[in-house]
Amino acid sequence: xxxxxxxxxxxxxxxxxxxxxxxxxxxxxxxxxxxxxxxxxxxxxxxxxxxxxxxxxxxxxxxxxxxxxxxxxxxxxxxxxxxxxxxxxxxxxxxxxxxxxxxxxxxxxxxxxxxxxxxxxxxxxxxxxxxxxxxxxxxxxxxxxxxxxxxxxxxxxxxxxxxxxxxxxxxxxxxxxxxxxxxxxxxxxxxxxxxxxxxxxxxxxxxxxxxxxxxxxxxxxxxxxxxxxxxxxxxxxxxxxxxxxxxxxxxxxxxxxxxxxxxxxxxxxxxxxxxxxxxxxxxxxxxxxxxxxxxxxxxxxxxxxxxxxxxxxxxxx
Numbered sequence: 001x002x003x004x005x006x007x008x009x010x011x012x013x014x015x016x017x018x019x020x021x022x023x024x025x026x027x028x029x030x031x032x033x034x035x036x037x038x039x040x041x042x043x044x045x046x047x048x049x050x051x052x053x054x055x056x057x058x059x060x061x062x063x064x065x066x067x068x069x070x071x072x073x074x075x076x077x078x079x080x081x082x083x084x085x086x087x088x089x090x091x092x093x094x095x096x097x098x099x100x101x102x103x104x105x106x107x108x109x110x111x112x113x114x115x116x117x118x119x120x121x122x123x124x125x126x127x128x129x130x131x132x133x134x135x136x137x138x139x140x141x142x143x144x145x146x147x148x149x150x151x152x153x154x155x156x157x158x159x160x161x162x163x164x165x166x167x168x169x170x171x172x173x174x175x176x177x178x179x180x181x182x183x184x185x186x187x188x189x190x191x192x193x194x195x196x197x198x199x200x201x202x203x204x205x206x207x208x209x210x211x212x213x214x215x216x217x218x219x220x221x222x223x224x225x226x227x228x229x230x231x232x233x234x235x236x237x238x239x240x241x242x243x244x245x246x247x248x249x250x251x252x253x254x255x256x257x258x259x260x261x262x263x264x265x266x267x268x269x270x271x272x273x274x275x276x277x278x279x280x281x282x283x284x285x286x287x288x289x290x291x292x293x294x295x296x297x298x299x300x301x302x303x304x305x306x307x308x309x310x311x312x313x314x315x316x317x
Contacts, residue, residue: 005033005100006083009091010073011050012040017092022053024094030101035060036077041067071170071177078165087159092203099199103159106193110134113161114185115193118151119200129196137186141240153182157200164188175217179224214262222251242287245280246294252277253301
């Protein structure tokens with residue numbers, strides 16, 4: 001018999017989407033799973049809907065608790081998960097019927113602890129691509145700093161060996177929690193199997209955390225990068241350190257400009273971000289791992305944070 005898989009779905013005020021999410025999981029071609037639905041203090045009928053599904057399918061476990069945020073909710077699911085593997089699915093998204101089966105086969109066929117698939121924004125056309133690659137964990141971290149950063153950073157398009165997730169868990173009381181988690185997973189494994197097939201359907205929701213107005217809480221992104229820097233410097237991982245450092249400097253400048261624009265009375269924060277930038281920017285100029293274009297941006301930021309902002313806006317338009 002195939003191994004049991006635990007699917008963890010944090011639920012919070014998603015009555016409009018939760019049925020589609022649950023039903024997509026119940027249609028999975030891989031049937032030996034437990035579905036852990038954790039109602040994080042929903043104020044709508046989301047929790048009630050979960051209870052109704054649990055009455056119909058014995059594989060469903062529902063937990064109701066006070067609102068504590070995404071990280072604590074996922075960790076609660078990890079604590080009770082009984083499966084050999086764990087997958088996280090967001091409650092406003094849905095998955096293809098072969099999502100679990102394909103990821104499970106990738107892990108078994110390639111002897112990995114993690115498998116990852118592509119995703120598509122709901123409403124957009126899918127791109128057919130059956131390409132499968134196996135990367136080292138360090139290659140996956142390096143690709144966080146390229147255009148591949150979204151699928152590599154998020155946790156919801158993956159299947160993990162349970163013992164790996166139970167060791168790492170999610171950092172609590174932060175936003176950008178995936179950024180604290182994913183790189184640690186990759187750093188702990190030898191290889192990761194990746195398919196380009198878009199098996200996960202992602203919904204952009206306007207009220208989601210990442211779409212909300214900029215606040216000082218967004219600075220947790222800086223803390224997540226600093227964790228990587230400390231680890232890579234300690235372990236003498238020169239390439240990962242320098243690539244991380246270049247993104248760190250860019251993040252410092254972008255958050256500096258956002259603080260100036262959106263947060264009144266943030267001069268002390270701006271001063272601290274600027275101080276961190278000035279301390280490190282010269283390190284990347286002679287790096288053999290950083291592109292000329294990024295060096296150019298960082299050098300201009302050293303001259304003027306506003307000039308950097310103008311250059312970035314021009315490149316994006």
